[in-house]
Amino acid sequence: MMLRITNYFKKRVVFYAILTCIIFITPFIRINGNHLFLLSFDKKMLNLFFVSFNTNELYLMPFLLIMMFVFIFFITNLLGRVWCAWSCPQTIFRVIFRDLIQTKIFKLYGGRKNKQNNARDKIFAKIFSVALFYPISIIAASNFLWYFIPPEDFFAYIKEPSEHLILIGILFFLSLFITFDITYIKENFCAYICPYARIQSVMFDNDTKSVIYDESRGGIIYKDGLKVSKKPVGGECIGCEACVKVCPTHIDIRKGMQLDCINCLECADACSSVQARFNRPSLISWSSTKEIKTKEKYNLLRPRTIIYVVVLIAMFIGLVYKAEHKETMLLNINRTTELYSLEDDGKIVNNAYLVLFHNTSDKDHRFYIQSLDDDIKVIKPKKDFRVKAGEKVKQIVVLSSENKKVKKHHKHIKLKAYALDDEKVFTIQDTIFIYPKEKKWKEKKK
Ligand code: SF4
Ligand code: SF4
Structure with missing residues (x-):
């Protein structure tokens, strides 16, 4: 032969x-305009498996990096x-x-x-x-x-x-x-x-x-x-x-x-x-x-290779899960330099915030924000506003409450920002609402 x-x-x-x-x-x-893989620094965007992510959503990166390194270890150990x-x-x-x-x-x-x-x-x-x-x-x-x-x-x-x-x-x-x-x-x-x-x-x-x-x-x-x-x-x-x-x-x-x-x-x-x-x-x-x-015959299944495969599968499941549960909007709440302002002879207290609304979905939406605390209302913006797909809009948001005594002069509250045209697009975030200190509160009440 x-x-x-x-x-x-x-x-x-x-x-x-x-x-x-x-x-x-x-x-x-x-x-749908998205690439299999694209890391655009210009547009601050990551495309992965034809899904677009903003660079603010780089929670996928650790999964990708770990997968890349484990894959290199795995393939080198094997072949x-x-x-x-x-x-x-x-x-x-x-x-x-x-x-x-x-x-x-x-x-x-x-x-x-x-x-x-x-x-x-x-x-x-x-x-x-x-x-x-x-x-x-x-x-x-x-x-x-x-x-x-x-x-x-x-x-x-x-x-x-x-x-x-x-x-x-x-x-x-x-x-x-x-x-x-x-x-x-x-x-x-x-x-x-x-x-x-x-x-x-x-x-x-x-x-x-x-x-x-x-x-x-x-x-x-x-x-x-x-x-x-x-x-x-x-x-x-x-x-x-x-x-x-x-x-x-x-x-x-x-x-x-x-x-x-x-x-x-x-x-x-x-x-x-x-x-x-x-x-x-x-x-x-x-x-x-x-x-x-x-x-002896080549041994493919060895403890090391099995561990690498298990880690790779776990990382892949994590990556797919995270990609499936992609955020459709992001909210960044910052307080302004003024702690609060008083109105109506000190009976009403207002807090102002600079809020960044980021529409991370691929559609334009009309957004609004609401307070999930019964005592606190949003008085500004008065109307909903439009944010284009992938874009960010900054808004001054003013919250208002009856001036009252609260523990430590502030209250932890939750704000919900949502799209009026799609109930799936929303996010809830924590912030604080500041009340005047008791002494000031009494002075104003007199
Ligand atoms: S190992 Fe190299 S030198 Fe030896 S027979 Fe093969 S090709 Fe020739
Ligand atoms: S020819 Fe043989 S020894 Fe030289 S680099 Fe290729 S595999 Fe290595």
């Missing part, structure tokens, strides 16, 4: 194409650096620049399978390859910005560049940075700059999937980090170094797990072709340390 030669590179390229389409198209999809090889923009752009533009189009390297040679001395080809990549950087930078400035606004803004110099500046510097990173910093970004590469090893255990050279079959090449053999006697490794030549981060995986390894599996593909000639499986595979050592 002939063994199947692995082609992880082809699978990765197909995956990159699908992922790129999703990331590119997503900002254009809208339902190692799967993000680096299959989804990281750095890796995707490096494949486009190095393997497509430099190698295939401009023939700057001998071939994709040997990445250790220096680029050929073709100065114009080098300049043109960077020039060809720059428009890709502009598209990538724009695509990134569409998650913060929706495409409908983005394209309107760039039609008037003089009016939106900050946006044009951000776009320019972001695209320059992408080009500089991909064409000059290269994989050094993964090895020396990326924080994820540094912290991920603490999330690994013996069951974590990773790119591993099977020393028990191939033979010992390195001992304590030093090369002791090129072609071990009795081992299946033939010392061809196809796995080393193909590596984009210029390492030898036979040395063991290394920080620079982005788990791209190109070394596994290379070894798979070599070993297929001897009808043997690749010496390098995507396995766990335990699988290699004990030949």
Whole structure:
């Protein structure tokens, strides 16, 4: 039976194409004017799963952040650096620049399978390859910005560049940075700059999937980090170094797990072709340390992964519950500097408040406010007022009460603000109503 030669590179390229389409198209999809994900600092708005939230309602953010971190821990513990090889923009752009533009189009390297040679001395080809990549950087930078400035606004803004110099500046510097990173910093970004590469090893255990050279079959090449053999006697490794030549981060995986390894599996593909000639499986595979050592099956359900899944489900339920019970209006009550004013020879006491009505729903409403305390009435505003969808209106609200003696000269009261045209839109908030101190009260009463 002939063994199947692995082609992880082809699978990765197909995956990159699908992922790129999703990331590119997503900002254009809208339902009722809301995006799947949009964090607009400009409009102080968060769109999540096609529901719009105001930045005053960022109670969803803790759920999202915890979910994001737990998901990173979970996926890293389960599948190692799967993000680096299959989804990281750095890796995707490096494949486009190095393997497509430099190698295939401009023939700057001998071939994709040997990445250790220096680029050929073709100065114009080098300049043109960077020039060809720059428009890709502009598209990538724009695509990134569409998650913060929706495409409908983005394209309107760039039609008037003089009016939106900050946006044009951000776009320019972001695209320059992408080009500089991909064409000059290269994989050094993964090895020396990326924080994820540094912290991920603490999330690994013996069951974590990773790119591993099977020393028990191939033979010992390195001992304590030093090369002791090129072609071990009795081992299946033939010392061809196809796995080393193909590596984009210029390492030898036979040395063991290394920080620079982005788990791209190109070394596994290379070894798979070599070993297929001897009808043997690749010496390098995507396995766990335990699988290699004990030949046991990969263990998916482990205490750590189960805990991560439970936390993720709990956070998701919390997120959906909070999103379903989204506030349709917000109220911010502030007292004015004057404690109270007296009327009708001191028989009536008034308190004034500066109240911010925020219509967080997607419809315009007519609002009014009422006191839920029988002794206290709203005397201003006299009429209801309109607040447009998503907008805020400030109103001076004056409450009035018969001047009487109360404990500690103030009373805790509740104010209800509501939409006259939709009984579901309302909020109730606490505040205090101040009465004059007893001495003043008596003086006025005389
Ligand atoms: S060692 Fe293998 S998996 Fe790791 S970066 Fe190099 S080629 Fe990719
Ligand atoms: S490609 Fe396989 S056989 Fe060749 S050096 Fe690497 S591990 Fe050994």
